[in-house]
Amino acid sequence: MxxxxxxxxxxxxxxxxxxxxxxxxxxxxxxxxxxxxxxxxxxxxxxxxxxxxxxxxxxxxxxxxxxAPVVADCGNPVASYQPTFVLPAPNAMPAGTYLKTIQDRGKLIVGTASDVLLFSYRNPLSGQLEGFDIDVAHAIAKAIFGDPNKIEYRVINYAQRLPAITSGSVDIVADTMTINCNRWAQIAFSTEYYxxxxxxxxxxxxxxxxxxxxxxxxxxxxxxxxxxxxxxxxxxxxxxxxxxxxxxxxxxxxxxxxxxxxxxxxxxxxxxxxxxxxxxxxxxxxxxxxLYGIGASLKYPELTQFVNLVLEQMRTDGSLLALNTKWLEQTTAPPAAVYGRLPAG
Amino acid sequence: MAVAAAAAAPPATAAPLPAGMRLRSLFAGTPGMLKASMAISLAAVVMFGVLAGLSSSSRRQSLISARHAAAQAVRIQQVHTSLVAADALATNAFLVGGLEPAEQRTGYENGISTAAQTLTAAANHADASDVAGLQQANAALADYTGLIESARANNRQLFPVGVAYLKQASALLLTDVLPVLDRVSASSEQRVSNAYDDSDNARYAFWISSVVVLAVLLVAKWKLSSVTRRTFNLPLVVATGLVLVAIIYGGAAMTLASSNADSARSGPYRLTTALATARIDAYAAKSAESLTLISRGNGTPFEAQWKQSYGTASAAIQSIDDPSLSSALSAYATVHVAIRLLDDSGNWDGAVAKATKFDSGSSNATFTTFAEASATRLDTAAADLDSRLADASGNLDVTLAVLFAFALLAAVAIGVAYAGRLREYR
CATH class of the missing domain: 3.40.190.10 (Periplasmic binding protein-like II)
Known part of the structure; x- marks a missing residue:
């Protein structure tokens, strides 16, 4: 000093x-x-x-x-992978996919925060994680296992979000994460959900x-x-x-x-x-x-496609809007899905 | 100066030897030589009285310093332990969620108040070089409790910012309080060690002055008997006897004090240090355990910290060879391993339940068993240490007085011895 x-x-x-x-x-x-x-x-x-x-x-x-970092060009950042399959039934993930690996493991590993009130925070009363992002994670777990609680959380801070995905220590990150081209260079994003x-x-x-x-x-x-x-x-x-x-x-x-x-x-x-x-x-x-998206590895585009299918369902059945109301007291319609990106390789 | 006089004494008496024949022919008419002999003997006895007295008094002072420094070391260890214990409780209470258990809150408050009181006492007894550090620790402690209260207040309103305050509080303890305590603790331990060295060195003056006074008196006796052609001069024999008794008594007292002090050091002092280390690190491990779970799935650094702290605590307990404490500590470790297994297999809720409940076989219950047993043993050892060092230095009070008295009596006897002979030459 x-x-x-x-x-x-x-x-x-x-x-x-x-x-x-x-x-x-x-x-x-x-x-x-x-x-x-x-x-x-x-x-x-x-x-x-x-x-x-x-x-x-x-x-x-x-x-x-x-x-200001050099902005990578990735076209429209919010454009995600178009699903190439229909939403499989819970516990019936297609063989040979990363989804099947998750199903066999029995838990979806989610990287998230524990201190962001409304989105992902530890409720001091119950000690459990709650929030908008946590509810989205529950919906994804429910689609894989038929049980929204089959989740193992890894509490991370903002700077750890990308490394957590690229190192494979988490399956997805649901943590108020902004979709942008720089991040697309390292990880894949679902369609925008908020x-x-x-x-x-x-x-x-x-x-x-x-x-x-x-x-x-x-x-x-x-x-x-x-x-x-x-x-x-x-x-x-x-x-x-x-x-x-x-x-x-x-x-x-x-x-x-x-x-x-x-x-x-x-x-x-x-x-x-x-x-x-x-x-x-x-x-x-x-x-x-x-613009928030769920992050996942570039190596398993099927996982991002699956998340997109779940989000699509949530847009259709009104549950995404319900989350807006529940956590943010907002009634604005959730953003629509944009597709058009092709998985690399 | 007295030493110089003593060193000069033997040559003074030996000097006439080369001219032995001349002296032999002159002695009968030289009362001056008797006077010189008396003066040298008196000087030697006085030197002995002063040096032996100083030496016993210096050993006494050193042992008193050792006692104070040891008491200070124990105090600082207690502050450290109380703080890590309180922090472990606060952290664990947060993990539970909802209202903290009343007994944990009470435990936290007791820990903080013990720490604050002991810190004040430590500052009052501190060496000048430690005072600033202790004041800084005291100020940081006030900050720490402030942050913990903010954490609680927010937690009660269900605000997640409470956890951020808790983490800041724990970080403050680690960065601003505990290092200061470590420093003061190390300097107290160093002072104990220095005081023992000083006490050890005090014996040299005693033994050197003993040898010198005895040598002078023996030469004087030989001289006197050759002058008077009598084998014994009673008063001079008495003086030598008195000095001999003083040497034996003083030597015994000094050696006893030193062996008492040494046994206090190798016994209760080593025990208090080992127990304090074990307790401090065990509590640190307990905090780390809660933090691994609070960091849900991201607690690897805290688990590494747990392993390190537990390793230190366990080694300290091994070193004092106490099977019941050792098994109490490993019982807690067994529960911890089970908690990690649950958490690592994804059963976070199960892990938290095991880490926060108080029923038998829980982390808290097994830990409390160790904490209470080690506290009892530590209190006993600290009290034992203090009373042994007090005894060791207390005995030397009497020794000092006795040595002076004997030296004085010996001086009187020497005076009598020479006065009688000198009278014959008038």
Missing amino acids: TSTSTPPLRTTNAIERTRSGHRTRSGRTMRRLAGLVAASIAAVACSSGSQLAAPSTTSTAQSTKTS HAGQKVLVRSDSTATTMDDVNKGGGQRVCAAKGSTNIVNLGAYKNVMTVPVDDLTDCLVLFQQGAVDAITADDTVLKGFKAQDKYANVIGPEFSSE
Whole structure:
């Protein structure tokens, strides 16, 4: 913390300076936060060179350019694999497919979060995972086994979602995951099952009404989860200071401790935060569309096709709309399926 | 200075030897030589009294320091244990979901209040170099309890942010509190060790001064008998006897104190350290067990932590050769293995039930058996340690007074011996 030779350390010093003179309590929080920031920036630095400078320096145009990753071209990102078979009966998965492997195993292994209220969170009362994403996973398990509870959960954070799929440690990821071309390069997505948008959450006494206002405020500390599309999108706002965290809900802790001024995430997530903190407001129009899909391995397109069939059924029988109502009190129709992508090879 | 005088003494008496013939012809008319001999003998006895006294007093001081440092080490270990125990309970209670069991809450509160009180006591007894660290630990402890209360408050409203507060609290304990305690604990243990070394070194002054005073008195006696042509000079014999008794008594007392102290170190002190290590690591393992389950399916790092902590705890228990504690600890490990088996086979609910229930054969029940038995044994060992070190240093009080008294009496006897002979030359 004593060195000021590198940009990441200047960031953390800046944070500490703004808080100097406060009680030791916040000083300690700051140190923890500074540690978080330094660690994560170091992590970013390992993976992508000059990107680390983006949140800290008062941003030359160049640093933000490099911070936006090269967008892979995959055509229409929400286009998924057209199913090439009809939905098989439960416990009758076609031989030789990965579906059969799952059936034989007796459990569907689902990677998800445990702290995203409304989508995938651990209900403190029951200790069980609940939410929109969990219900979708139940529907898929039900279609495979005839029993919605034949699921083994692996609780992961945002940054672990892609690795969990590519390493084969989970069958599917149902975890507020945005479909985009960069991710299509590594994993397959189902058709879109929910349309979310990125927003920002501020203190209830804040005068900001849009993300632009937060940006204009200058030096505002904005929290976002590592490995999320949100943190990438935040790179476009050059006057804010990005505070990355491993687990999304750490943002709410830091916000309540006064260690960050705002949180940016999908409106779905922020709605969950707002429900836990009445002194917070979610402001402005969405500044980025986040289209949710179920992630699965590129190696087994039949699994993604199967999930698409299940989602199709849920659109038809109204259960997808019912989930919107149940968890988000929304009555907007779920997004329609888009197909047209061909499995590689 | 006294040592220099003592070292100078033998040459002073030996110096006349080369000129033996000349001295022999001169001695009858040299009361001055008697005076010099008396002065050297008196100086040797006084030097003995002072050095032997200082040496016993220094051993006493060292043993008192050892006792205080050992008590401080025990205190710090207790703070550490109370905190990991409280954290293990808080973490386990979260895993249950819903309302935490009342006894777990009480256990947590007791752990925190013991830790806070003991930390205050430790700060009062701390070495200057440890005070800042302990104050920092105390401040961090206040933060820790604040975070745990936020976690509970959120949990009671069914807000998942509660778990995030819990994790932050546990992380704070790991980063800001426990390392400080480890440092203070290590420095207390170092001080115990230094105090033992000092106590050990105290014997040199005693034995050196003993040898010197005896040598001086024997030479003086030989000199005097050759001057007076009498074999024995009673008062000088008495003085030598007094010094001899003082040496035997002082030597015995010092050796006894040192062997008491050594047996305290190899007995109860080693026992308290081993038991404290075992308890701290066992509680850390218990916390890790809860965290593997809270991290549902993603708990591999915590299982590695469990293995490490359990290994340390188990080795510490093996080292004190207590079969009943050893089997109590392995009974808990058996349940843990069963929990991992359930979780790894996908039966998370079964694993959680086994990890959070209190009925016999559960993780909590088997762990409590070990925790209570080891606590009882630790309390006994700590009390034993303290009383043995108190005894060892207490006995040396008397030794100091006795050594001074004997040296004084010996000085008086020497005075009498020479005064009588000198009178004959008036």
